Amino acid sequence: MKVLKEVLIPAVKAFKILEEKAKQKELNYIQKNTYDILKKFVKIDEKKAEELKVELSKIEKLREKHIILLIDFLPQDKDELKTVLYKDYNMFKEEEKNQILEILKK
Incomplete structure (x- = not known):
């Protein structure tokens, strides 16, 4: 193949x-x-994943790989968010981190 x-x-x-x-x-x-x-x-359905992808795509610094990881793991707090974003965590401003978490809590 x-x-x-x-x-x-x-x-x-x-x-x-x-x-x-x-x-x-x-x-x-x-x-x-x-x-x-x-x-x-898998914690969410395909429709919800697509909605999250659209919302998260509005945050400019988020790359596709970040968005996919966020959808898969659905972090609920900053510690979990830091784990998912790993080395890229510090490139986000505090307000962007809060925005990501708010989107994921919807």
């Missing part, structure tokens, strides 16, 4: 893709394990 393009997607979207694929045919070992893990940890 040849990889044509890599695209970052939230975990909920990966879960939905695997769920649809499972309806068509049996998942292979890796797909099945991934599906089982995502089933346990």
Whole structure:
């Protein structure tokens, strides 16, 4: 199999893709394990993830990789936000951090 393009997607979207694929045919070992893990940890539906993506995209400093991580982990406080954003945490102003957390709490 040849990889044509890599695209970052939230975990909920990966879960939905695997769920649809499972309806068509049996998942292979890796797909099945991934599906089982995502089933346990996906916290929101695809519609909510898309809404969050649109809202978070309005914050200029947030890159796509940040947005995907924020949607997947849904940090609820600044300590969790710092963990998700890791080395990029300090590039955000305090008001931007608060704005991110407010969006994620909706």
